[in-house]
Amino acid sequence: xxxxxxxxxxxxxxxxxxxxxxxxxxxxxxxxxxxxxxxxxxxxxxxxxxxxxxxxxxxxxxxxxxxxxxxxxxxxxxxxxxxxxxxxxxxxxxxxxxxxxxxxxxxxxxxxxxxxxxxxxxxxxxxxxxxxxxxxxxxxxxxxxxxxxxxxxxxxxxxxxxxxxxxxxxxxxxxxxxxxxxxxxxxxxxxxxxxxxxxxxxxxxxxxxxxxxxxxxxxxxxxxxxxxxxxxxxxxxxxxxxxxxxxxxxxxxxxxxxxxxxxxxxxxxxxxxxxxxxxxxxxxxxxxxxxxxxxxxxxxxxxxxxxxxxxxxxxxxxxxxxxxxxxxxxxxxxxxxxxxxxxxxxxxxxxxxxxxxxxxxxxxxxxxxxxxxxxxxxxxxxxxxxxxxxxxxxxxxxxxxxxxxxxxxxxxxxxxxxxxxxxxxxxxxxxxxxxxxxxxxxxxxxxxxxxxxxxxxxxxxxxxxxxxxxxxxxxxxxxxxxxxxxxxxxxxxxxxxxxxxxxxxxxxxxxxxxxxxxxxxxxxxxxxxxxxxxxxxxxxxxxxxxxxxxxxxxxxxxxxxxxxxxxxxxxxxxxxxxxxxxxxxxxxx
Numbered sequence: 101x102x103x104x105x106x107x108x109x110x111x112x113x114x115x116x117x118x119x120x121x122x123x124x125x126x127x128x129x130x131x132x133x134x135x136x137x138x139x140x141x142x143x144x145x146x147x148x149x150x151x152x153x154x155x156x157x158x159x160x161x162x163x164x165x166x167x168x169x170x171x172x173x174x175x176x177x178x179x180x181x182x183x184x185x186x187x188x189x190x191x192x193x194x195x196x197x198x199x200x201x202x203x204x205x206x207x208x209x210x211x212x213x214x215x216x217x218x219x220x221x222x223x224x225x226x227x228x229x230x231x232x233x234x235x236x237x238x239x240x241x242x243x244x245x246x247x248x249x250x251x252x253x254x255x256x257x258x259x260x261x262x263x264x265x266x267x268x269x270x271x272x273x274x275x276x277x278x279x280x281x282x283x284x285x286x287x288x289x290x291x292x293x294x295x296x297x298x299x300x301x302x303x304x305x306x307x308x309x310x311x312x313x314x315x316x317x318x319x320x321x322x323x324x325x326x327x328x329x330x331x332x333x334x335x336x337x338x339x340x341x342x343x344x345x346x347x348x349x350x351x352x353x354x355x356x357x358x359x360x361x362x363x364x365x366x367x368x369x370x371x372x373x374x375x376x377x378x379x380x381x382x383x384x385x386x387x388x389x390x391x392x393x394x395x396x397x398x399x400x401x402x403x404x405x406x407x408x409x410x411x412x413x414x415x416x417x418x419x420x421x422x423x424x425x426x427x428x429x430x431x432x433x434x435x436x437x438x439x440x441x442x443x444x445x446x447x448x449x450x451x452x453x454x455x456x457x458x459x460x461x462x463x464x465x466x467x468x469x470x471x472x473x474x475x476x477x478x479x480x481x482x483x484x485x486x487x488x489x490x491x492x493x494x495x496x497x498x499x500x501x502x503x504x505x506x507x508x509x510x511x512x513x514x515x516x517x518x519x520x521x522x523x524x525x526x527x528x529x530x531x532x533x534x535x536x537x538x539x540x541x542x543x544x545x546x547x548x549x550x551x552x553x554x555x556x557x558x559x560x561x562x563x564x565x566x567x568x569x570x571x572x573x574x575x576x577x578x579x580x581x582x583x584x585x586x587x588x589x590x591x592x593x594x595x596x597x598x599x600x601x602x603x604x605x606x607x608x609x610x611x612x613x614x615x616x617x618x619x620x621x622x623x624x625x626x627x628x629x630x631x632x633x634x635x636x637x638x639x640x641x642x643x644x645x646x647x648x649x650x651x652x653x654x655x656x657x658x659x660x661x662x663x664x665x666x667x668x669x670x671x672x673x674x675x676x677x678x679x680x681x682x683x684x685x686x687x688x689x
Contacts, residue, residue: 118331118421119421119422121152121424122331122421124149124152124153125153125247125330125331125332126330126331128153129286130280130282130283130285130286130324130325130330131153131156131157131246131280131283131286131287132153132286132289132290133153134147134149134150134153135150135153135154135157135290136289136290137150138150139227139228139290143224144173144176144223144224144225145161145174145176145224146161146224154178155245155246156242156243156245156246156247156248156280156283156332157231157241157242157245157246157287157290157291158180158181158182158183158231158240158241158242158243158244158245159178159179159180159181159222159227159231159241159245160178160179160181160245160562161176161177161178161179161224162176162177162178162179162220162560162561162562163175163176163177163560163562164177164221164559164560165558165559165560165564166558166559167559176223176224177206177220177221177222177223177560178222178223178224178227179218179219179220179222179560180218180219180222180227180230180231180234180241181212181216181217181218181241181244181245181251182197182216182217182218182234182239182240182241182244182251183216183239183240183241183242183243183244183250183251183275184215184216184217184239184251184511185251185252185253185254185271185272185274185275186215186252186253186254186255186256186267186268186271186272186510187215187216187253187254187256187510187511187512187513187518188256188268188508188509188510189217189239189508189509189510189511190238190508190509191502191503191506191507191508191509192237192238193234193237193238193239194499194502194509195237195499195502195503196233196234196237196239197209197217197219197234197239198495198499200219200230200233200234201219201495204222204223204226204229204230205219205220205221205222205230206219206220206221207221207491207495208220208489208490208491208495209489209490209491209495210487210488210489210490210556211485211488211489211490211511211512211515211516211517212488212511212515213350213488213513213514213515213553213555213603213604213605214250214251214253214338214513215251215253215254215256215510215511215512215513216244216251216511217511218556220556220560221560228290228291231290231291232291232292235288235291235292235298236292236298240287240300242279242280242283242284242287243279243280243283245336246332246336247332247333247334247335247336247337248280248283248328248332248333248336248337249275249278249279249333249337249338249339249412250336250337250338251275252271252272252274252275252278252339252340252341253271253338253339253340253341253349253354253513254267254268254270254271254340254341254342254349255267255268255342255343255346255348255349255466256348256468256510256511256512256518257348257466257468257472257480257510257518258474258480258508258510258518258520258521259472259474259475260474260475261475262343262362263343263344263360263361263362263366263368264343265366266343266360266362266366266367266368267341267342267343267360270341270358270360270368270404271340271341273302273303273305273306273405274339274341274405274408275300276300276301276302276303276306277302277306277309277310277405277408277409278327278337278339278408278409278412279300280325280327280328280332281310281324281325281326281327282324282325283325283328283332284299284300305405306405309405309406309409310326310327312406312409313326313327313409314326316448316449316451317410317413317414317417317448317449318406318409318410318413318449319413320413320416327409327412327413327416328412328416329416331421332416333412333415333416333419334415334416334419334420334421334424334427334428335419335424335427335428336428337355337356337412337415337429338353338354338355338356338378339354339355339356339357339358339408340354340356340357340358341357341358341359341360341371342357342358342359342360343359343360343362344359344361344460344461345460345461345462345463345464346463346464346466347463347464347465347466347630347631347632348465348466348467348468348512348513348514349513350513350605350608350631351374351377351393351463351631352374352377352392352393352608352631352632353377353378353379353392353393353605353608353631354374354377354378354393355375355376355377355378355393355411355415355428355429355430356373356374356375356393356408356411357373357374357375357377357393358371358372358373358374358404359371359372359374359460361458367401368401368404369400369401370398370399370400370401370404370458371398371399371401371404372395372397372398372457372458372460373395373396373397373398373399373407373454374393374394374395374396375393375394375396375411375429375433375438375441376391376393376394376429376430376432376433376434376438376441377391377392377393377430378390378391378428378429378430379601379602379603379605379606379607379608380428380600380601380602381600381601381602381607382425382600383600383616383622385425387425387426388425388426390602390607390634391430391434391634392608392632392633392634393430394433394438395438395457396438396441396442396454397442397454397455397456397457398454398455398456398457398458399452399453399454399455400452400453400455402452403450403452403453406450406451406452407450407452407454410445410449410450411429411445411449411450413449414441414444414445414448414449415429415432418432418436418444419432420432442454462630463630463631463632464630465514465551465593465629465630465631467482467512467514467516467550467551468480468482468512468516468518469482469483469484469516469542469543469545469550470482470541470542470543470544471527471531471542471543474520474521474522477523477524478520478521478522478523478524479522479523479524479527480510480518480519480520480521480522481518481519481522481530481534481542482512482516482517482518482542482543483516483517483518483519483534483539483542484516484539484542484545484549484550485515485516485517486515486545486549486552486572486573486576487515487553487554487569487572487573488511488515488516488553489569490517493537494537494538497533497536497537498517498519498537500533501519501530501533501534502519505522505523505526505530506521507519507520507521507522508520508521514551514553515553546576546580547580547591548576548579548580548583548591548592548594549573549576550591551593551594551629552572552576552593552594552595552596553595553596553604553605554568554569554572554595554596554597554604555568555569555596555597555598555599555601555603555604556568556569556598557569557570557597557598557599557615558570558598561598561599563598563599563601564598564599564615565598565599565615565616565617565618566598566599566615566616566617566618566619566620566621567598567615567619568596568597568598568604568615571596571644572596575594575596575613575644575647576594578647578648579594579647579648582648582651582652582655583655586652586655586656586659587659588655588658588659588663589663590663590666590667592610592611592629592666592667592668593608593609593610593611593627593628593629593631593668594609594610594611594612594613595608595609595611595612595613596612596613596614596621597612597613597614597615598615599614599615600614600615600616600622602614605631606624606635607624607627607634607635608627608628608631608633608634608635609624609627609635609668610625610626610627610628610629610635610666610667610668610671611623611624611625611651611667612624612625612627612635613644613647614637616640616641617641619643619644619645620641620642620643620644621641621642621644622637622639622640622641622642623637623638623639623642623650623651623683624636624637624638625638625654625668625671625679626668626671626672626679627668628666628668628669629666629668633668633672635668636676636688637688638676638679638680638683638685638687638688639683639685650683651683653682653683654667654671654679654682654683655667657670657674657682658670661673676688
């Protein structure tokens with residue numbers, strides 16, 4: 101719902117004639133019912149009302165589509181996603197997750213593109229034990245899904261230099277700042293029988309900022325949920341923070357992206373702020389689209405928390421609550437304009453000053469693979485995990501390392517994994533163990549695989565139209581063979597999804613494959629290796645077996661141009677019409 105009469109008018113209209121999705125949240129007693137009742141019944145699956153509330157607790161209901169049989173009940177299971185700001189997974193939590201995956205899940209863990217672990221295959225009857233065990237082992241799943249701020253991203257590298265410590269700390273603080281208040285009580289009631297000792301413990305600065313949620317336009321009108329209100333946000337909300345020049349977090353795809361600037365003393369000075377990014381779209385619905393964020397301005401450190409709360413409140417009040425596919429903040433900014441957004445923010449929500457952006461160095465997609473000095477006497481090593489899936493001997497071998505040396509894990513937005521806090525005297529033994537697991541040279545994965553990512557898709561995701569994770573290795577092998585045959589030495593950024601929702605952010609890739617039919621994909625071209633420009637769709641339904649013949653004219657053109665530019669920049673330089681002619685189709689509208 102979009103109205104322009106100010107926060108009070110929006111809140112009043114939200115309370116009247118709510119759509120079903122909004123009424124469900126209002127009736128849930130702050131995300132408690134009917135989930136609480138249905139956890140106690142004998143059904144193998146949740147009702148629609150309960151599973152929509154379950155999302156706020158970090159879980160989706162799925163079924164194994166490979167096991168569907170006509171006339172038989174579906175193979176119901178739960179997917180569970182963690183809240184882990186900056187991708188940090190302490191040793192104790194990883195060991196608990198590994199055990200849970202083997203005992204009550206499908207035996208795998210999966211690093212997501214939002215720097216969190218997902219678990220698959222959890223029976224409904226075991227969900228309370230799984231989430232409860234996660235909570236008692238220093239983890240949480242609250243707000244990992246649902247219409248709320250989700251996992252906050254940050255560069256995972258544990259460097260103790262530059263702005264990295266500030267960025268990691270800021271991600272932790274933002275996660276606490278934007279966590280729901282009443283819903284946290286519901287979460288603890290459901291999963292650990294109301295044990296309040298597991299509440300989040302925000303810093304003094306965050307507590308003071310949260311107290312200001314009761315003031316001015318930021319106040320929702322609900323003392324139970326002063327920031328979110330009793331119907332929470334219109335749709336999901338995503339935040340990432342990074343340091344100048346490091347685009348390991350895909351900054352421009354976020355609802356809010358922060359670039360943190362620090363002084364010589366290492367303290368935060370302020371942030372460049374970007375707003376309105378988002379990847380999700382729907383096939384054949386031109387009113388839905390991927391979008392990169394607009395620059396909003398620079399904010400001094402003392403106003404960062406208030407600005408974040410103000411932006412969330414503005415989206416809470418003005419985001420579209422009538423049409424869910426139009427509810428993300430990117431559509432609000434696209435429809436109203438960044439000028440309106442900035443004016444509304446200042447007039448009704450934010451008293452601080454927004455300045456012009458500070459200069460930033462050219463962004464680079466950092467991956468931290470291989471060995472790096474963390475600080476004197478400590479190291480970390482980045483391990484490539486194609487599609488982020490941990491299973492079998494690799495999973496059990498990493499468990500042995502984490503357990504033996506009490507190593508912290510940090511996950512990357514590229515679905516890779518960092519082993520951190522490795523002592524200098526431990527390096528040789530760990531290097532030997534990693535070689536036995538297939539990581540002899542972790543800094544040199546296959547070029548195409550290095551930055552390629554895919555969503556899980558089939559068989560577990562109910563939205564999947566076709567395959568993604570299970571066939572990405574084959575697709576990369578085919579592309580690699582084609583590049584070798586053509587004598588092309590440079591690589592390109594490939595991303596793949598089984599549907600248009602964009603979980604692997606394919607619309608930023610140099611070559612994006614987006615499922616549009618069984619073994620058919622949209623072909624998106626023209627993103628950049630440093631994730632700064634949207635790709636464009638050139639083919640709507642390309643059979644996957646025709647991938648090589650389809651793109652070969654483009655690859656030959658790239659080689660003939662000398663290969664100095666990236667593939668995405670070459671596509672951009674050719675122009676839509678020439679690219680379409682080489683593909684034998686019409687230019688995108």
